[in-house]
Amino acid sequence: MSRYVKEIMTISLYTIGPYESVKKAEAIMWENNIGGLPVVLDDKLVGIITSKDIRRAHPNRIVADAMTKEVITITANSTIWEAKELMEKKNIERLPVIHNDQLVGIITKAKLIEEVSKHIDIMTSLPKSQFIIEKAVELLRKESDFTVIFIDVNNFGVINKDNGHIIGDQILLQLGMLLKDQIDENCYLCRFGGDEFLILYDGSLERAITFANKIINSTKEYKWLNDIKIDLTIGIAGGRRTGIRPGEDLRYNILNLINLASLASSQGKRENVSIKVVDCVSCLTQSE
Template sequence: MLSAGPMLIIPLMVVLISFIVINAESEKMESSLSHMEQNNIDLVKSTILSRVNSIVDLAEYRKSVIKSDLHNRIQQRVEDAHKIATALHQRYGSIKPEEEVRSLIIEALRPLTWNEGESFIWILDFDGVFQLAPEYLTSLEGTSILDFKDATGREVIKEEIALTRSGGQGFLWDTFTRPNTGTDEQFEQLAFVKSLGFYNWYMGSAEFLDIAMKQTDKSLLAEINQLSMAGKHYFFIMNKQGTLLLNSARPEWVGLSYQDSDDVAIRELYQKIVSAVNSRQSNAFIEYQWLNPNTGEVEVKYSYVKSVPNSEWIIGSGFYPEDIVRALQPQIIESTKLNQQKLDQLLKIAFWSFIASILIAILLSWAVYCLLWRSRNEVDDKNRALRELNSQLERKVLKRTEALTEMNDELEVLARTDCLTGVDNRFSFMKIVEAEERRCKRFKDTFSLILLDVDNFKQINDQYGHDVGDLVLIGLAKITKEYLREVDTLCRFGGEEFIIVLPKTDLETACKTAERLCLEMAQHPFPQVEKVTISLGVGSYQPDLTIDELIKKVDVALYQAKRSGKNKVCCADE
């Protein structure tokens, strides 16, 4: 008769092994479900972090070029007015009385105003006598304002005269009240003045920095809101004083002051945001309790915030992790169901193994080993199935990562593409031409630029409407691209001006290309417009020229083409 001791050893071992296996499988299943939720939350965090950083980079760039754009804009106004005045003087100076020519120049420039009349063209002589004043100061025309001072006490008229006498032209900053604000608040403005070279006159124009900054902010907020509406995750923007500037998810909150709110939760959130942007920890999310509009319940929310360098803006985006969990519920329920089925199977196996071990332990101890071997194979099958589930999850994560990459590519295209014509914009042009300059310096090669401008474009807009004018610009871009090589790049330079970068192209070849393009454009029929012509200026890179000097060179050539009758090509001298 067999001893009870050896008979019980095998069943007890079966019980112990079954317990270990079932417990290990249960922990693996729970860990798998936990990882599924955390992986999805981490993916959303990565998406939000990337999108916020991209928007911060975009805002930083737009704000960084405000002053340079302001310099260029004001100088261009004065240069255009100077061309008009010079052309009138050259045409009528020898055939009409001087007073009549003076009056003709003044009246030709008087309508040139911007920003609802806050920016304009003025003319003074070197004795400080107002020749052309803005509408609200016309009573001062013919009067000397030589001793006029700005809000800081500077004698700005004398500074302007000294600047134009010594260098012919230049910029200066001054401080004035804005005429349309109705307050005595002082604002900083940039002025550009230039000597006319006749009548002892100089002219100038100015614009308040405050206006330029507000216009840039307004345009940028609209663009970011459009990007937010087009994506899955929203953006919010506030300044460092706590005023909400943009929230595409809750637009009714725009203008709300978080810092001064009566709601304690809102004030505490503001303090967390300020603390996060001032912290040295990068890519960190803040956690707080907030009302979930999808459920109407207060839930945990994660938000990533980042300040725009050299700006008062704070940009952020957030999400509710419970939303992720709820979205995964069908998948979690299905996985839990499968896991429970596996556990039930393991429990059944363990039970029958225990019964079988008692029955056969007396006669055949080896049967226990066979049963355990079979059980282990079944466990391996379950593990393989679980690994397959994990592989599916990894493939989904990879797919969503690829979607994030595509989204980032779309943001990059928006930053460098002109929205009307679809060609590269001025920012993209500067990157291309700087790279081309580096290539030419390295390989001692050359490249050329063609600057083209639609002739009489203002008349087209006035006669046919801006929608037809836009169609002309679109058609021009399409025709031009058809005439270019694959290595050439067409960019919209501003308004009706386009610029072409021709790598490995000397001046002669570039001029021939410009001539063919000019002829084709004059012969091309445009819907609703009788005829469209263009004027072109061509220049080639030289090692002793900077990019700005090369652009100025082709701009002068374009101006010569305009002056000599338009619908022409003028090539800059080497």
């Protein structure tokens, strides 16, 4: 299930006007144990003042002199992953939340970390599958080329049986680290479940196949725990998006694409090939 900023934002807001004193802003923050205040004038967000801003300003100055005027905001309907990405990119601790040009809430880094951690796989510290689904929806809306890469460990049940589940877990942890080292700004990685991992590749099918071959080769060269031999089968499904129909269920399309990549992986195992590709332009509904 998707999680949106509007579901976890704080709606009981403390705000301050631009012509109030810095001293008053400091007092409000102190009394309410908060690190920042949206600055509002005529119901419009005009800035934000943080504890860092206050430390650099004289207490008798007005807020307008100390506040940050170019405020980074996020919409109420944004996902928690979009909020996380924006906070990390801008290196900020809080985001005012806007809906219909009105300030409706605020989300802090601490609250966001608390929520995002619920969607992180404990063993590998990788996101769970919901993260990939949300990123894929973003790419669909941008009408981008993208590909789903479904990664499955061959005979993992045998590895667990012969070496024990503790060793098996360590192998999965190693695989997670290896995959994390392979991805770049065009990739989004998650642990899908069990011995399965998923990569959303923001790029053409041809480039994704090249990337998948790189993963296969890296797996062969990797020093696995107890010199256990690890082989992967990768299923790839991708297609180009040319438009979105009104009311279209984008998440259903993404889940369908993931399922096709999973089936490709299963077929690859039956055919004893490392990479099996489904060129599924038709699996994503085209606009008329």
